[in-house]
Each structure stands twice: as C-alpha cells, then as structure tokens.
Amino acid sequence: MGSIEVICGGMFSGKTEEMIRRMRRATIGGKKVFLGKASKDTRYDNEQVVTHNMDRMDSVPISSVDELYQVVGDADVIGIDEVQFFTEEFIEAFENLANQGRRVILSGLDMDYAGIPFGLMPLLLARANRISKLKAVCIQCGQDASYSYRLNSDEIQIMLGSTKTYEARCRACFTEGMKS
Ligand SMILES: [Zn+2]
Numbered sequence: 001m002g003s004i005e006v007i008c009g010g011m012f013s014g015k016t017e018e019m020i021r022r023m024r025r026a027t028i029g030g031k032k033v034f035l036g037k038a039s040k041d042t043r044y045d046n047e048q049v050v051t052h053n054m055d056r057m058d059s060v061p062i063s064s065v066d067e068l069y070q071v072v073g074d075a076d077v078i079g080i081d082e083v084q085f086f087t088e089e090f091i092e093a094f095e096n097l098a099n100q101g102r103r104v105i106l107s108g109l110d111m112d113y114a115g116i117p118f119g120l121m122p123l124l125l126a127r128a129n130r131i132s133k134l135k136a137v138c139i140q141c142g143q144d145a146s147y148s149y150r151l152n153s154d155e156i157q158i159m160l161g162s163t164k165t166y167e168a169r170c171r172a173c174f175t176e177g178m179k180s
Contacts, residue, residue, distance in 0.1 A: 002098035006083075006124050007107035009134035011148040012168045015107040018134060019079050020057050022105055026077040031103075034075035038085040038108075039063040065093045077103045084108035084118040091123055098129075113150035113166065115174065136168030147174035 005022075007015050023033050039061035059081055062068050068090065072078050078097055083090075083106040098104050109118050110125070110133070125131055135144035145168035152165040169177065 002101040003103050003129040004094055004098045004124070004127060005103070005105045005130040005132070006121075006128040007105065007132045007134065008110035008121060008125065009132075010109065010111065010136050010146050010168055011166050012136040013134035013145075014136075015109075015134055016081055018132065019081055019105060019107045023057065023077065023079050026103070031076040032074065033077045033079065034072050035059045035079045035081070036062045036068070036071060037081040038083055040082070040085050065089055068093055072097065072102075075102065077105065079105040079107070081107050083124065084110075084121050086120060088120045088123065091120060091127065094124070095127065109148065111147065113148055115147055115178075138170040138173050139167040140169060140173040143170040143172075145170045145173075147171065149174050149177050 007018050009015055019035070023035055026033050035057055037059040060071050062071060062080070068080075080086075085108075094104050094106065106124055106128075108121055108124075110121050112118050133146075135146060137143075138145040147169045148166045149169040150166055
C-alpha cells in the first residue's frame, strides 16, 4: 500500500534529520529508497547530486514534475526535502506515486517568516496519510517553537534557509517580535 507522509515544522525543527531517519529505516528493511530535494533554482543544473551536510545522505535536486518521474526510478520509498518550494502541479504527481504503491515522504516548512502557510503545504497536509509536526526550541525563552522569526527584513519568502537571518520562536515570542 502506498502512502503520503508529511514532515512539517519551522526552521531548525529537525525535519531533515527525521527524513533521513525514515530513509535509513526503510533501507534496513530492504526497500529501495530515493532522496530528492526541491530545487530553489530554476536554472538547468539538475543532473548534479548534492550532499546533505548534516547526515551525509545525497539528495538529488528536482525542478519539474517530468524530472521527478525520471529520477525516482523504481524506488519503493521516495523522500523529498524542502517540498515547500514546489508548485501545486507536484501534488498530483505525489498522489500518482502513492497510488502506484510507493511510500512518499515529504518534508517542508509549514509557515513562512510571517506565519502564513507556505505555498502548497496546506494542500499536501490535507492529502497526507500521516503528518508529523516537529518543534524547534525558542531562542528567546526555551519553549517549543513553531515559528521561523526573521531577523533581517530584506529577505523574501524563498530565502528561508539561513541560520543567520532566522531564529526559531514560540508563539508568544514570535508575536512580540512581529509587533516591533
Ligand atoms: Zn519563546
């Protein structure tokens, strides 16, 4: 039976680690796994394989639905990181892959720096068979954090991803910061 799993949360909540954990477990279980990553870059440099710093699993950058179908091959378990950067046309592709009996694991930011649901994430969450919402630690007070607070106002939504310009915050500290 195929399925769609979504791992969501703010920045620094451990989404990529959780993805890699699930991929490793699937590998141990004898499954053929594929790990990709939504490419922020629309230029054609997609054949390149990039290394995930944190845990040394290679992920393949993907920038179109056609490319997704090509690169996943016959993998039983398909993981896609940074899925918030994909357009809505990918949703049908994920459904198709799950309907073929594959396990599709998607990880991404559920909200942008303004606390607004990020791109296609709400639509993926509605379709998911399993959802994991991870928490970071609030840099201000140490509580669980669901928000990615932007320290530098020059950035745009797509720039989420740098540790220098964002910090994890709880609802209270995020709201306090947005007032000033
Ligand atoms: Zn806080």
